Amino acid sequence: MTRLSFTVLIFLAAYFGSNIRPNVATLDPKTVCYYESWVHWRQGDGKMDPEDIDTSLCSHIVYSYFGIDASSHEIKLLDQYLMITLHDMEHFTKHKGNAKAMIAVGGASMSDQFSKTAAVEHYRETFVVSTIDLMTKYGFDGVMIDWSGMQAKDSDNFVKLLDKFDEKFAQTSFVMGVTLPATIASYDNYNIPAISNYVDFMNVLTLDYDGPWAYTVGHASALPEQLKTLEAYNKRGAPRHKMVMAVPFFARTWILEKMDKQDVGDKASGPGPKGQFTQTPGFLSYNELCVQIQAETNAFSITRDHDNTAIYAVYVHDNHAEWISFEDRHTLGDKARNITEQGYGGMSVYTLSNEDVHGVCGDKNPLLHAINSNYFRGIVTEPTVVTVTPVTHTTEHVTDIPGVFHCHQEGFFRDKTYCAKYYECKKGDFGLEQTVHHCPNHSQAFDEVSRTCVDHAKIPGC
Incomplete structure (x- = not known):
């Protein structure tokens, strides 16, 4: 990364940043794959290790998460036994293939510590140097700064922190990335023109526009909402080719208040039950959901919403109905094509552990294959054919609810x-x-x- 004078950079970014909008499609889209180290501790098909990652489907693989030590302001390992004693980080970088192996620092619980560290020059220096030392020791290629919940008062210090990374990254090939929120109230907390000039890419968290915290059901990641977020950052100075759009490999789930009220916007009584592996109410990984649908096909009614590039399922069982917003290979393929045709930089995946990495429902990694085979790269290619194990669908035992349409035949x-x-x-x-x-x-x-x-x-x- 080329070193620029901090003052000159801010001026140039403010002057030119808002005018950056390529009219050509991205020719080399990124697929940024987040890997959560703690999934090592899950059981059965929910467990995932670095060896399970198909690195041919990811341009960047992000090992998450690291923290910041409150006393020393150095980078901090959040599970030292797993990361070092069990050699998890070494396994991760050893199996990176041609992908860039990155670390993610931050997460939901690290906002206050980021604020304290970024506010003082000496603390910034300590944090950046310790991060570089760790990356060098274990063979990582870059860092993602995931400063969740950053406030407007931290905006200048965030840029100063990136400036320090830029200074220390001079004459190296380290990759720099940041994560940006999708909440409208947060957009102006960030000096987007300045940030854009320091980073190789920006991961925009276009996730969870709806969820079980709201007592009405809705699409968790409808494409029109995702595009509005990307456009808002573009208008504030973020170049399209530097933005990657986050997509969920998980479902958000609700319990419907009334079984016969199943449309978007209908009322829910609360979150759906927790899954076998993820153990979180209102949340299912794709690999949990696909197994459930295949096991109880006739209890599910699946609706595709082409206007929103979205899909949802209603699962009727035990005298109640669950409403499930999820992604499949068709919605993700359509999104991949759409955003790269508009010149955006690709997609980020949340997260690899939610994918069908073990092929329990058919071929391995169907969602990742769908994304990569549908990117627009300037030429038309035949998409990779990925199969899902066929489901025997009988119609005589379909769970019907009076007043609710259910498909019985094509x-x-x-x-x-x-x-x-x-x-x-x-x-x-x-x-x-x-x-x-x-x-x-x-x-x-x-x-x-x-x-x-x-x-x-x-x-x-x-």
Whole structure:
């Protein structure tokens, strides 16, 4: 990274930063894969070690998380027994392949300590030097600063911290990255033009726009919301090619208040039950969810929302219904294509441990394959074909709820109560899934024979 005068950099960034907007698509997108060291302690198929990472599917692999020592202000190992005694860090860098191996410092509990360390020149020096020493010792290629919850009062000190990294990284090939939040209230806490000039890329946390903390159900990561966040940072000076868009490999889950009220925006009574491996209410990893769907296909109704590049499932069991917002290889493939066609820098994955790394539902790493095979790279290529184990789908035992449509076979079907609404049912990765459509005019009705919208008077009962 080239060293620039701090004062000159700020001036240039402010002058030019807001005008950076490439009109060409990214030709070399990044796939930034987060690996959480603590998943080593999980059991069964929930456990993951560095050897399980397919490094051919990641451009950068981020080992998370490290902290900052409150007394010395040096980088701190959060699980010394795992990281050193069990040689976890050595295994990680040994198996990095052609990917860049990075460390992530921070997380949700480290905001106050970041604020204290970044505020004092001597502390910044100590932290940066200790970070470089650790990376050099264990063979890491760079660092991600994940300063969650940074306040406006810390903005200048954050830039000073990045300036110190830039100074110490001079004449090295270390990679520098930062993580930015998706909350609107936080955008202006960051000096984006200055940050953009110090970093190789910015990981934008376009996750959790909805979740079980809200008592209404909704898409956790709808593409229109994600694009609004990226555009907001772009307008503040972040170059598109330096931004990677975070995507979840996990689901957010709710318990519906009423089993027959299953649309986006309907009420929930609380979070869904915890998963076998992740053990967190309202949260399921993709590898937990895919196993559950394959085991109880007929208890699930899956709906695809093309307008939002989103998908959700309703799982009916034990006299209640769970509403599950998740990603599959189709939504992720569409998102990968969309953002790289617009010139954004790629995607970051949250997290590798949530992927089907062991292939329990079919081929290994279906989500990562979908992302990488759908990036726009300036030429049209055939996407990699990844299969998911076929599901035997019988219709006679499907769990039906009065007043709620459920696919029983492939085709197009008119809603029983609103004739301008109709459903498209077709086979997906996990059996039949439905897409909801509406006629252009509410006075029309969908004709199942011609598969067109016609005047409602032509359809008996409409």
